[in-house]
Each structure stands twice: as C-alpha cells, then as structure tokens.
Amino acid sequence: MGGEILIPDPEVQVQFAEELRKSKRLWLIDALRSAVKGMRISELDAELHRFVPEESLGILAAKGLRAEVVFPVPLLLRTEPRLLGYYRLLCGHSQKAFYLPEMGLSPFKSMETKGEIAKAVSARLDDLCKAFVEPMGFLVSEIPQSQLSSKLFHELTLLTLGPQLRGGALNRIGKAATARVFESIKGILEDYASESAEGRLELVNPAGRMVTVEFASDPDIVVRMTMGDGNLRNVLAIEIKGGTDISNIHNRLGEAEKSHQKARKSGFRECWTVINVPGLDDATARVESPTTDRFYQLRELAKGAGPQFEDFFHRIQSMVGI
Template sequence: MSKFSFAPPELQVAFANKLNTFRPQYLQEALAATVQRLDIENLDSQLAEFVPKDDLSTLAAAGLRGELLFAVPCVLQDNPQLLAYYRLLLGYSQKQFYGGASGFGVGHFKSMEEKGRIGTAASNDLQDICQALCASGSLMLRGMKELDLKVSKSGLEDLSLLTLGPQLRGGANNVRGLLGISNVFEVIEDIVGHARLSDEDDDKTRITIKSATGRSVLIRFAADPDIVVQEEVSPGRYINAVAIEVKAGTDASNIHNRIGEAEKSHQKARKDGYAECWTVVNVGGLDMAKVRAESPSTNHFFTLAGLMSKEGDDYENFRSRLLSAVSIAAKPSIED
C-alpha cells in the first residue's frame, strides 16, 4: 500500500470519452470519411485553385494530400462540421475564431461547426473563409519548414488535439460548475423541502414554501447569481433576500479568480437589493482573511463538501441561516 494517494483521474476518463465522440465528427477520421464521398477530380481542382503549388508539393513529398491542411469549399459543403477540424488544426479557440469583438468576424459560420448547417450568409462567404483558412495553412506550413519540422499526419493530428484540450477542459469546468450549483440546490431542498408547496413537487428549478409570516418564499436557479431566495410581499412583487454564488472548481491555484468572480456577482446582487450574499467554494483550507478581503460583499462563505456532508459546523451554519432567511422551522427529526 503506497503512502501516497492521488485523486481519481475522472476528468481524463471524461476527456477520453469526449475524444471518442469528437474523432468521427471533427478530426482526421471525419475528414477521411468525407473525402471518400467526394469527387476526387473536383477536390484536386479546388486544391489547385486555393492552395499554392509549392505547398501542395511539400505535402505530397511527405505523402500527404492537400485537404489534410487546406480547407476547400467542396469539403465543407459536404461536411460543414469539418470547419472545426481546420479551426483546431490552425490553433484557433472557439472564442478567438467566432467571438464578437475579439473574433475574426466569422461568427455566422458557427452553425457549421455546432449544427452541421450552412446558413445563407455562410454559404455566400464560403469561398472567402476557405481562402483565409488556406492562407493561414500556408503560413503554418512555411513556419514548420523554416524550423525544419517534419510534416506528418500524426503531427497534424497532435496540433488539433493541443487546441482541443483546453476546449474540453473548459467544457468540463462548465459541467462541474453546473453540477456544483445543482448539488447546493439539492442541499437546500433537503433542508426546506418539508415546507414546499405540494403543487410544485415536479419543478426541479424552483422551490416555493410558505413562511411563518404567511408569505410565500421562492428559492430558484438564476443566471447571476446562481441561486436566489426571494420573499413575495404582494402578488408578483418580491423582496430579494439571499443571493448564493457557487464556485465548484477544485483548482486551488485559481480559487482567488473565482472569488473575484463571486464578488462581481454579489456587487450586482447588492445593487438589486439582496440583503445577504453567500459564496460556496469547493476548495478547503483557505486563508479566510484573504478571501473575505477579496469578496467583501460576501456575508458568509461555505464549502461544497461541508454542505454535501450534511453534518458539521459548515453545514449547520448554512442550515440555520437558510431556515432563518425563509422563516420556517426545521423539518421534524425521525425521533419526533
């Protein structure tokens, strides 16, 4: 038995599963399947039109076909999702490629990658984007030649994977964040669910309870902050009671950035009249003096692990404050 213990590589297993999905959609496997369906004479004609002869010769010398690096209209018309293949190969993130102010002005092509559909505007500009992609491909090939780097099929696939990695990790972080919010909501439901109005039993996004004052209290998912508690003072009119931000990332080196994000959300919540702002984090052992200085708008900090354990000081503090905020008694114990 080793004296060392590492966290389960769950993220890598998820990446492996996602990569298995991506290969026949966006990577060389997808390109090969598409080329098999095409008229090769037409494909070669377009490659000759869009790609400098010297570049095609360089690839041919390495035993590679031109479409492996260079995008031409007939390929993207047959399989629009292959736009992602060329984007990844050339090292452009989705934000850099499709973004508004920070992008290349090609946002109208995004549906090709995501939905496999070429809209009217994208269809009209298809030759232009192919020309631009081919120009970037030429620059990349020239740079590799200047550094005397070998051009190979596997090497080009590796370049695509280098771009795909951060994209997958970003997606995984988003999933982890949503899961963390759901976990906190489940803890809340366990604490106040006994007072939930019966006609909302099937709604998984909101909880309405009747407080001791006779008023309805709504607890629901929100965009920013993540979870809110609101008290209805008259039909359709609410007082904002509690705003809850959940930062479920486990990377301790990035926790202070996430605390800063929570602070921005809570500053907005304060302007919207929320009386209390709570932040849930998924990293333990924090310097609480430093964390409080980074988010002075946060009234109380809690840990996700503490809440999900449903015991201990962290959980009991959260539980008592939530019950006080919604003005209800705790659910009866089994002994009662």
C-alpha cells in the same frame, strides 16, 4: 510535515475523455479521414489543385502528405460541413475568436456546430476556402519541413481544442455544483414547499409570507421573500464555485466578490459563497471576497451531515422564517 495530503478528483479529465471521443468523430483528423474515404479522390484532387498554391502542394507532397490535411476545399466541406471546425482548430483559433462578426465568419458557424450549410453560405464556400489559403500556406512554409506530419497537425488541433474543452467542462462543473447546492436547499425546505419545479422552489412560511428559492445567473441562487405590503425582499444571494483547481480559486473568489457587491447594491441581506477546494480556510477566502458573509465547502454540504451542513441547514431555515 505530517499534514493531510489532499488531491482533488480529476473530474475535468473524466469529462475531457468523453468530449475528446466526440471531437474525434466531428472535428479532428479522424473525422477528416472518414470523410475523404467516401469521396472520389480525382474530384478532390481537382479542387485541391484549383485552390492550393503549387508551392504548398509541393512541400506537403515531399512529406507524403495530402493537401486536404491542411487546406479545406468546397467539395470536402459540402461532404462534411463540421470539418470547418478541424481547419479552425488547425489554424489555432478558438470558436469565440473565429466566429466574431468582424471576421466575416459568423454565417459559417452552423457548419461546425450543427453540420448544416444554409443556401447563402453554400454559395460562399469558394470564398471561405480562398480565405484559408494564405494562413494555411503560412503554416506549411514556416514550420520546418522536417517536422511536418499528419501527427503534428493532429497535435496542433488538440492544443487549440484543449482550452475549448476545458472551458466547456468548467461550465458544466459549475452548473452541476449549483444544482447540488439547490438540491441541498430543496431537501431542507421540501416539507414546507407549496410548489417545486426544476430550479425553483416556493413555500409559505408560518408568518404567511411567500418565499422563493431559484436559480439565477448572477448570483447563482437567490432567496426572496414577499412582504406584507407585496414588495419583494432580497434575502440571500449564493455564489457557487464548483471548480477544484486551487491555483485558480483566487480568480473564482474575485468573481464571487463582484457578484456579491452587485447583490448588496440590489438589497440582498446576506451573501454566501460555496467553494469546492478542500483545505481553503475562511480567513484566506475572506481576503478575496470580504463581502461574503459565510463560506461553505460543496463536499460538506453534499454529505448532508456534519458541522458545515448543520450550520447551513439551520441558517437556511432561519432565512426563510421556518
């Protein structure tokens, strides 16, 4: 009853706030309104009547809504290519699914991501907008008319955007966590380093052997030693899981386990996992990743002091032979 209450910092929400600010300017309904404001409405209306079915125009008009809130037209996409992202979000598709080669949409991706229209893509904008007619018509006809509003369409885009932002935020958190662990190792070894660059550290230990510490993709950080015969020894593999969501830690540890199993097959002597979920004990973590030799808490390493950091400090020195 009297145990410590731990609430993780809302790191993801802080990143969401910044990404949402950017998204409003690029892909959300604010961006659409901004683009329309600078256009000749008569020309826009002419294209809407050319592409949008009368039934859909009537349903939207009855609710006081302009059709471009739902249907893209070439004139609008040429004015602001990034708005393809708005219509993708409104249609409920992630970037990954929408731009799959088999969907025929991958050539258009640079419109959303870079705001660019290649000449070959520009020639196909009519086809792109025609392809939206049926799914967007379905959206308009199947949602009860009493619910139709620009606010609803905005909220639908946000529902699609959320997982996209979360995936990006978690990726950035992971990279930041890896960088923090690397900086901890760098701080331990920098007095011995012969060469240091972003994501890579080299040193020669007292036995005259070259040791490298560097970022990798899987695992996140590796330590290797060049032996007397010139062969490389895989000394240490470190997996870093920087997310603070305890409900997802079992999946993250499962990912670490797969990585460490591969590392073992590659000859790594030691496998460590750094996590960022306060209160998770080693016994529970070891159930999910039995291949991990040692678990460390990211926050404890970042302190640069304390029992976990001291253990990490001495073991790193031992691993590289100093």
